[in-house]
Amino acid sequence: MDKKHSYKDVFSQTEYVKIMFAALINRFGDSIDAIATTWIVYQITGSAAWSALIFGINNLPTVVVTPLAGPWVEGRNKKRIMIVTDIIRAIVVATVASLFLVDLLQPWMLLISTIIISTVEAFRTPASTALTPMVLDDELYEFGMSLNSSLSQVVQLIGLGCAAGIIALVGISGALYIDMATFIMSAVIILFVNSHEVKKEKVVFKFSEYTKDFIDGVKYVSKEAVIVFFLLYTVCLNAVLVPVNGLQAPMAEQLLHSGVELLSIFSITLTVGMLLGSFVYPFIAQKITPKILYWGEMVAIFAFYVGIVVAEPLYSNKIFTYVIVSVLSVLLGMGISIGSSMISVIFMRKVNKEFIARTASIATSVSVMAMPVVSFIVSGIVSFVSVQTVFIVSGIATVVANVALSKFLYLLDDKNEGESEQITESIRAEEDTLSQEATEA
Template identity: 40%
Template sequence: MKKSTGYRAILHNYQYMKLLVAGIINRFGDSIDAIASAWLVYELTSNAMWSAIIFGVNKIPSVFIQPLAGAWVEGKKKKPIMVVTDLIRAICVAVIATGFLFGFLNAWIIVISTFVISTAEAFRLPAGSAIIPKLLKKEEIVYGTSLSTAIYTVVELIGMGAAAGIIALIGTTGAIYIDMVTFVLSALIIATIKISSDESRDINGSLQAYFDTLKQGFSYIARSKAAMFLVLFAAFLNAILVPLNSLMAPLANEVICTGAETISLISIAITCGTLLGTVIYPILSRFVSKEVFVISGGICIGLYYLAVIIARPLYNNTAFTYAYVAFISFIMGVFVSLLSAFLQVIFVELIDEQYFARAASIMNAMGNAATPVMSVVVSFLAAWLSTSVIFVVIGAIDVLVCLYLMLSHTLSDILCSKKDITVTSSESA
């Protein structure tokens, strides 16, 4: 008799719920810290240059260290890695807050601490990705992923909304100390999780063995059609959303002819759409084919770029403008979240478990690398083209790419494939 699964089953999976609670606490602290840290850097330096430097330093480990970390994490116990990296992050955050409180903090201490925190995250993320299939059954993963994504989004909104009040109440230092406490609590909760299969494999600890493991990870990505598609498509999605994120202010001012309130409207509408899409994904996945998720989600992003420009002559009506922009932003949020949830679930279904950490780290690194690269491209285009033209060009490119995927026979083969790389004993990591 087939056991029914759904959100109720996830809520009764106490070990996964511990991981979820730890993630909630982490996300809440991070959302407060994101605002508090930005304000702290400005208070300390009064120089936008340092904000840009710290932002760049924060991204370096995600692009360059995470693929290397994924290979190292693969053969190790995942729970201790998550606990230790949370504690490392707590210590670094404590150094920043204490330094600011006692007056010895400077910009370089923040840069170094930021690099260490991001490096710890580069190890924690692949470990966290690899631990999920050890806590959830295959049929539960879609519900677990949707539940965690929806809750994390709500918690981040609450944290960002509460950040200003918390800073006003206990100061910037107090807000950053809250982030430190959330890291410690997360580590303590994760330490209590029981994982029957979280065992390190007997891998030779030599440097040559590590590089062999790393090489096997990249080789797996290169030879696996499913893995290569997921890595490249994730990078494509990150890149295609850069113009919207980076040009939202000129979009509101030059195209929609409104003010900063439109930026808030777009952000809120997309977030609400994301929440709805995340919750309904497990239900839709029973009836909607994999190809539809990829094509409809991808095309919807391109259509959004085109739709916001096509309606420009009608933006002289204020009521229509706000209603229309909110509606199309909400719809895009729904489809983007459906596509994101699909990619997370299909990753677990198609990637061999022994390659989870390495494949996840490479996919995250490619996605993070795509953002600054596309930012440079958009900056170059913005120097020569108007925002309207950029949106039309990007939207058209997105639609054409997705139509190509739809018309090509390779998409169905990739998404319907099984774990298509068989690992021999000589290759096992």
């Protein structure tokens, strides 16, 4: 009889525990850095436009680098990549902290540091993912990944909760130095991991092969209606959330008339909402149709954008401010989490497994692409209009986008399951024809 495993068994996987512990330390530092960096951008620029611009720049490497980073990482030592990228991030963060401390930090320096950090993260993530199966037994994979994910969320909440206090105690530069220290600690821990990697010939990146796989993926995506809907849905979702992500500091100061402590409250309650949404989704999905969940997410996002502006007269009272922001943020987090979970499950169920990796890669690049584009637009608009106006327009845009995409809602039903296989066969037939023509030529 097969042995039943539990979370306790994960701790017998010593090397995996080391990697998990390093990731948790990183997450704590990133949580503090998220608040400190958001505030530092707005403090040195005094511009909501710069806040939106840097948020957009931060996502560019995900679009450009991520599709190419995976093949490059595959043929190289993952442990070494993780250590080197941690060290690079530590150096960059320390440089930013030092420049800010001596009052020499300029907005263009923040742009460069943001690009460097985001680029190295695009390499570290696939390296860490590829290393996991080497240090974690197959039968413990689900428990190990679930434990890592749950602890990461807890640590993130702790970091967000401590961020305002840490900044008040040691200043923004001090908070960034703490983030630097977490990267160094992570690199040291990874150094002592026995990754069980064997030396092998490096995989040479062939652009022609990558292009062929990419084109096949594009063909599949363009012919599969449910994936077209998935792409449009994620693009619209990322786009309408740009203002709340990119204008957090201006929101806190101009709209909520508060300081950095409000950013911590917003981030904590938003994370709590997303955790609650993830937890309840499997249960409510059994009783509520995907179509209702689809409209429910729209209501949650609209309620946040419009509600937080309409309630502005109440922000003279700090308690009212904290309560209103907390309630709306939890609602927003739950809406985003439930909607994202719903569309992800549909994606996994209806996409042909043969194309799922390429499709996911294309979907990630395309959906994230909306974020820098909209961020640049917002950075220009916010120079002429208030944050309040941007939020109201974003709420209206959410409704317009959901109504426009509602014509695809029939795809949320469990129908046309054979469509994906038919498309796959069609693409295979095209490939066979092209291959035969090339042979004859």
